[in-house]
Amino acid sequence: MLGASYVGFGSLCRESGLSLMQGMASTTSAWALPGQVAMVELYGVGASLVAIILAVALANARLLPMTVTLMPLIRTAETPRWRAYLAAYFVAVTAWAQGMQRCPGLPREQRLPYFVGFASTLWMVTLAATAIGFFAAGQLPASVSLGLVFLNPIYFMLIFMVDLRQRLRALALGCGAVLGPSLSLLAADWGLLFAGLVGGTAAFLLDAAIGRTRRR
Amino acid sequence: MTSAYPWLVLLAGAVVTYAWRGVGVLLSGRIDADGLLFRWIGAVAYALLAALIARMIVLPIGPLAATALTDRLGGAAAAIVVFLLTRRSLLFGVLAGATALVLLTNL
Numbered sequence: 001m002l003g004a005s006y007v008g009f010g011s012l013c014r015e016s017g018l019s020l021m022q023g024m025a026s027t028t029s030a031w032a033l034p035g036q037v038a039m040v041e042l043y044g045v046g047a048s049l050v051a052i053i054l055a056v057a058l059a060n061a062r063l064l065p066m067t068v069t070l071m072p073l074i075r076t077a078e079t080p081r082w083r084a085y086l087a088a089y090f091v092a093v094t095a096w097a098q099g100m101q102r103c104p105g106l107p108r109e110q111r112l113p114y115f116v117g118f119a120s121t122l123w124m125v126t127l128a129a130t131a132i133g134f135f136a137a138g139q140l141p142a143s144v145s146l147g148l149v150f151l152n153p154i155y156f157m158l159i160f161m162v163d164l165r166q167r168l169r170a171l172a173l174g175c176g177a178v179l180g181p182s183l184s185l186l187a188a189d190w191g192l193l194f195a196g197l198v199g200g201t202a203a204f205l206l207d208a209a210i211g212r213t214r215r216r
Numbered sequence: 217m218t219s220a221y222p223w224l225v226l227l228a229g230a231v232v233t234y235a236w237r238g239v240g241v242l243l244s245g246r247i248d249a250d251g252l253l254f255r256w257i258g259a260v261a262y263a264l265l266a267a268l269i270a271r272m273i274v275l276p277i278g279p280l281a282a283t284a285l286t287d288r289l290g291g292a293a294a295a296i297v298v299f300l301l302t303r304r305s306l307l308f309g310v311l312a313g314a315t316a317l318v319l320l321t322n323l
Binding site: 004012015018019029030034035037039041049053055056057059064067069070085089144146148150152155159160161163168169171172173174178181184191195196197199201203204 | 222223224225226227228229230232233234235236237238239240241243244245247250254255256257258259260261262263264265266267268269270271272273274275277278279280283288291292295296299304306307309310311313314315317318321322
C-alpha cells in the first residue's frame with residue numbers, strides 16, 4: 001500500500017516538472033511522504049524556498065516525538081551513538097508503527113537490527129515505486145495518469161479517517177481541511193502554512209476547552 | 217530559475233526532515249513525548265496536512281486541475297465508501313478512488 005502511494009508520488013514529481021533523478025533523490029534522502037508531497041506541490045505552484053522549508057518542517061514535525069518514543073525501545077546502553085542516529089533516519093510512519101508493535105517482543109539486542117532491516121526493505125520498495133510512478137505517468141494516456149496523481153490525496157484522506165476517533169486530531173483535520181483551500185486562494189505559497197498554524201492552534205485550544213468543560 | 221534550484225529544494229527538504237529525527241534521538245529519554253508542546257505541534261502538523269489534502273482535492277494544480285470538481289469529489293466519496301465497506305482496506309479504498317475519478321472524467 002505504501003508502494004502504491006509512492007507510485008502516486010512519482011507521478012506527481014513528473015507533473016510538477018521534476019526529473020526522475022530528483023524524485024528518487026527525494027525518496028532516498030527525505031523518506032517521509034507527507035513532507036515530500038507538500039514539498040513537490042509547493043514547488044509546483046512556485047512557492048518560495050522559505051515557504052517550502054517551513055511547510056516541510058511542519059508537515060514532518062511528528063517525526064520528533066515518534067523518534068523520542070521509539071529510541072528507548074530499540075537502543076541499549078551499548079548501542080554506539082552513530083547507529084542510533086542511523087536508525088533514526090528510518091523513522092517514518094509505517095516502519096515506526098511496525099517497530100513499536102514488534103520490538104517489545106524481541107530480545108533487546110535484536111530490536112535495532114530488526115527495525116533497520118524492516119525499514120530499509122520498505123525503503124527499497126518505495127524507491128522502486130517512485131520510479132514506476134514516474135514512468136507510468138509518462139506512458140499512460142493522460143486520462144489514466146490522472147488517477148495516479150489522485151492516489152496521494154486519497155491515500156492520506158483515508159489514513160486520516162482512522163484518526164477521526166481522537167478528538168484533537170479530528171479537530172485539527174477539520175480546521176485544516178476548511179482553511180486549506182480558502183487560504184490557498186488568498187496566497188498560493190503561504191496559505192498552506194497559515195492554514196496549518198491557525199487551524200492547528202485553534203484545534204489545540206478547542207480541544208483543551210472541551211477537556212475543561214468535560215471535567216467540570 | 218537555474219537547474220540547480222530543484223536540487224536545492226530537495227536538499228533543504230531532506231535536511232529539515234532529518235533534523236526532527238536527529239533531535240528526537242538527542243532528546244529521547246529526556247522529554248515527555250505526550251506533553252502539551254507536542255500535542256500542539258501534532259495538531260499543527262495534522263491541520264497542515266489536512267489543508268494540503270483538501271487543497272489537492274478541491275483546488276489541484278497540474279493535470280488534476282483539468283478535471284471537474286464534482287468528479288474529484290465523486291472519486292473521494294467512492295474511496296471513502298469502499299474503504300468503509302472493505303473493513304478499512306486502504307488498498308481497495310485508494311484504488312476505488314483513483315478508478316472512480318478516471319471513469320468519471322472519461323464519461
